[in-house]
Amino acid sequence: MKAAYITHYGQKQLTLGQLPKPSITQPKQVLVRVLKASVNPVDLKIQAGNLRPLLKLPMPLVLGNDYVGIVEAIGTAVTNFKVGQKVLGRISKQSIGTFCDYLVDREANLALLPPNLDLKQAAALPLVGLTAYQALFDKMQAKRGQSILIHAGAGAVGSILVQLAKMQGLTVITTASQRNHAWLTTLGADQVIDYRHSDFTKVCPPVDYVFDTIGKETLLQSFEVVKPGGKVVSVAGLPDAKFAKAYGLNLIWQGLFKLASHKITRASHKAHAEYEFLFMRPDGLQLQRLAELVVTGRLQIRVAKEYPFEEIQAACDYVATGHADGKVIIKLTD
Ligand SMILES: NC(=O)c1ccc[n+]([C@@H]2O[C@H](COP(=O)([O-])OP(=O)(O)OC[C@H]3O[C@@H](n4cnc5c(N)ncnc54)[C@H](OP(=O)(O)O)[C@@H]3O)[C@@H](O)[C@H]2O)c1
Structure with missing residues (x-):
């Protein structure tokens, strides 16, 4: 699968290349095909190695924490999601990586994409x-x-x-x-x-x-x-x-x-x-409430720009300015 990753902390530019597709190893996990991801300042902090005391992450390390995608497979104990459903999530902190075609996440981190919620807003949230x-x-x-x-x-x-x-x-x-x-x-x-x-x-x-x-x-x-x-x-x-x-x-x-x-x-x-x-944590139930607030128009989320995967470095550079006018989205798949 295609992925944007680093091989060591402090790497200045992301490597764009092919990595093995992940697979489900635990009963409560879900395999998701990523449609869109969004960039957060924490991605740059992780890249720099600033979160090493808090997160033990393996190399090569695919960056990215947010995603919206389609459930491709589910573990044997997953009860709330079915193959083919659209979902959004903040991936587990100790196994990050959403700037890629596929990811495996815990069922508890996911929310169902409400009908009519725009995919860019879902990836941003x-x-x-x-x-x-x-x-x-x-x-x-x-x-x-x-x-x-x-x-x-x-x-x-x-x-x-x-x-x-x-x-x-x-x-x-x-x-x-x-x-x-x-x-x-x-x-x-x-x-x-x-x-x-x-x-x-x-x-x-x-x-x-x-x-x-x-x-x-x-x-x-x-x-x-x-x-x-x-x-x-x-x-x-x-x-x-x-x-x-x-x-x-x-x-x-x-x-x-x-x-x-x-x-x-x-x-x-x-x-x-x-x-x-505060070191935020993934929470599918809280995320579901937030997604409902966005789709019903009670919560606005500003999207600055969407970049194709191939231009992910430019997207990260824009976030690094510290003055992005809204969330920056990465498109993985049409
Ligand atoms: N600990 C955690 O769990 C956690 C979770 C989420 C985020 N964070 C951190 O929280 C910070 C903000 O994240 P974010 O996603 O909201 O960033 P962001 O959207 O990239 O923030 C950019 C905004 O910050 C404003 N800004 C920059 N410097 C400012 C200043 N001195 N005073 C007031 N406004 C200023 C800019 O407005 P102008 O262009 O108008 O100046 C711009 O709109 C980041 O450092 C991020 O890593 C931590």
């Missing part, structure tokens, strides 16, 4: 939709009447969170460059801060939650606007010792993460607020 969903409902457990600051509201994760937070009845403040302000207002943002020209700590009122997609100084400054008792959830900052323990990392890694995140811990103590690092 899984990783970013689940990240926003898990931040709001699993980590924050946010309630009507509360408030949230969302960094990078125009990003793929941020724009979904803006809409989910609004549906949940929160006051939503977000940061974006000027060209995206009108769009974010139509999505429901109550206040949009131009991060290029103003300091958010000076114009953002105290909030119950901050969702951080930027990390570093932006994450540290977020504790200046969170209320005492509030919470900062980051998907781009450093994991702390609490995360490392819950993730099952050994004591050495727990100690290293504790050391590396000490400034964040200090800022959170000073603000009397909690810090949590």
Whole structure:
């Protein structure tokens, strides 16, 4: 099958070539023929080797986390999917690879493609939709009447969170460059801060939650606007010792993460607020809910551009700019 892969971490350009077609080895697995995939910034981080402490991945490594495709075969214990059905998913983190013709995934990661859901939107949704969903409902457990600051509201994760937070009845403040302000207002943002020209700590009122997609100084400054008792959830900052323990990392890694995140811990103590690092996970049931919201028009997902498989490097380079205007789709099959 055709695949886009790397043979070592730090490889600058993806290799496009042929790899063996995978096959089902466990009863609860599904073989999917991939129609479309989407690119996420995490693909580039994995390529660079930045996630090595968290993910043990074999080489050659096919990149890609999101897919929409057709079920080609099912394991003996699969009950929810049939051969020939269209599905979408965020593949298991420890066995990634969606920039290819075929993949094997766990049944629990899949959602059925709702009729009339556009394939590009379906390929765009899984990783970013689940990240926003898990931040709001699993980590924050946010309630009507509360408030949230969302960094990078125009990003793929941020724009979904803006809409989910609004549906949940929160006051939503977000940061974006000027060209995206009108769009974010139509999505429901109550206040949009131009991060290029103003300091958010000076114009953002105290909030119950901050969702951080930027990390570093932006994450540290977020504790200046969170209320005492509030919470900062980051998907781009450093994991702390609490995360490392819950993730099952050994004591050495727990100690290293504790050391590396000490400034964040200090800022959170000073603000009397909690810090949590989110490493999203696949979840077919949550994804099914999100897909229903998209197909019924309650959730918008912006697609920037679709690239043919042969131009996948250009697609990744565009995402690497950090300023893509929506999700970037890869077409595997017609
Ligand atoms: N830990 C996890 O499980 C997890 C899961 C998902 C994503 N992430 C991470 O979250 C980050 C965002 O992902 P994404 O898919 O949403 O990325 P994305 O769609 O590529 O984000 C691009 C957007 O970010 C905006 N942006 C860039 N710098 C900004 C800044 N300083 N302040 C405000 N907005 C800024 C850009 O808007 P302008 O062009 O208008 O500036 C652009 O619209 C990535 O680092 C990704 O790896 C982590």
